[in-house]
Amino acid sequence: MKLWLLLGLLLVHEALEDVAGQHPPKNKRAKEPGENRIKPANKKVKPKVPKIKDRDAADSTPKTPSIMMQVMDKGRFQKPAATLSLSAGQTVELRCKGSKIGWSYPAYLDTFKDSRLSVKQHERYGQLTLVNSTAADTGEFSCWGQLCNGYICRKDEAKMGSTYIFFTEKGELFVPSPSYFDVVYLNPDRQAVVPCRVTVLSAKVTLHREFPAKEIPANGTDVAYDVKRGFVYLRPRATQQGVVYCRAEAGGRSQVSVKYQLLYVEVPSGPPSTTIVASSNKVKGGDDISVACTVLGEPDVEVEFRWIFPGQKDDRPVTIQDSWRLIHRGRGHTTRISQSVITVEDFETIDAGYYICTAQNPQGQTTVATTVEFS
Template structure:
């Protein structure tokens, strides 16, 4: 439209357009408000499923694994799950916690799922073949029952499934269960000991434990020497394990002596039995064995003795076996085994184990090799000597 024509229209229609423009300006705010209301009304409409759905930023999805080796290794990892259940009153069951605290006098029943269940429990119950403890294997679970529990029953109770192939059985590490139970008893802060005095051997190549365990998990326990009378500070070389006692991580010669433990709970202190700490010089391993005969050449009718000797760790037992010339002919001999602790200076203690074979009225069939085999948990050693008829 040309500029001249526009001016002409304004001159001809200007006065008539002014009222219309004013009316439009007056109605504009109401129109805008109505439009906003319609928009707001639309926004309140419930959304259809899937419409404008936005996932929260903090929501995690399942991690994706790269195909190949990682996925395969994770898929083949054995899954370990506890098979142990504690039978509660009224026939209820619950998985026992890592540690439990029960009052003495109560009964305990544990069950482990499986058709070949083996059990581990405090050695105290085995040592005295306690009739309060019973175990039974059912079709689908193993059962352990302990009645009228005492503070001495405090310890670890565990089970595992046996997997057998013929006569050979092994432990299934993926099907096990364990719990440590404190049986609290009035006047018994420490787990009672079968003796009034204990001996602990300090071996330089392994930990040593002063076994003063408590029946109250919250008890404060300290270690003390009898002479000089003082509390022994841990300083990192000695730690307290509530399930084992005071652990000497790296035993030293200067740590030997007589010690005891002190426990306190609810303002009532108690003293444990005393323990003699003895330093051991002999390293662990198969027996260090020697053999010697009273004489290597004897006359007919003489009596002889053959002595087999082992110097070893004080707390390691040794078993002896003999082979001698008259064995196949059932030649009568006398064999006597003994042991004792001996001091080797500097406060070191050694176990001297000996086996003596005695034979009377030496004959021709008795001439030959006398062989002694000494065995401990680490292995065995065989030594021999000859005895000849002059």
């Protein structure tokens, strides 16, 4: 019994020596003699709140994965980059996953119904193939899935893909233009674009005024340069009118674009501003009468006209003639006058009544009317 008691006391003694021999952590200062070693009970401890890392705005809205693939040599596939540079003459094959795929490609190919372009829909993917490519094919190629209900389809924003392709061709720094001179309208309420696009991504492009001869800086305030669109006039003004052209430099070569006439438009965009006037509001039997429907609008906006007239239900023969012209109204301001004239010969009682004209443009439509009486 005494032996067990001695062993117990010996173990307790060794444990106390181990505790006394421990050194304080290096990052804690030694206590001064007489210093209170007991922590105050009323000390407030601020709880630590775990920090939440701020996410980038782009991360909060996840990017939609592209459904577009580019077919490479030997049947390989890869996702195309946002921009591609290919040599003219190369064949381009793009595929987009989906049973109903819509496509968009440079208007040049669509305008001329080019046989070099083929668009097919397969069971599981859409396919676009362009052979014998040229510098004129430079532009945006995009696809999207379609959500259809019967014959009505809409774009599926969650299934899209696109790439901008530069087709480089010897002697062509600019995307070829069908004309040697073009008109760009400066509207006060929207941006205007001088569309001198290049075929070489790395080309240095500058904008120049013909008279007085000077370079127009693309400073991002008045004018900005977009490699996919050209030079963008951000806030068009009347003082920016005149003839301009672009100059491109790449690989030790330089080239000048076609010329562009900048014209300021004084009529803001919107539904047609329409008036209607009859040659006479009281007509005798057997006389002829004309009613004119006139619209003042933007130079590059077409207007369509529709007529409702009294003799229409009786298949009364009439003549309708549509026309338009550009006029300059001081300080270089340009306006388009579109007009539709309906003419009735040998006026009869069935021709008396309301002549109603509806003018329509992409922004909306306006309806006006006038009365013609039989006297």
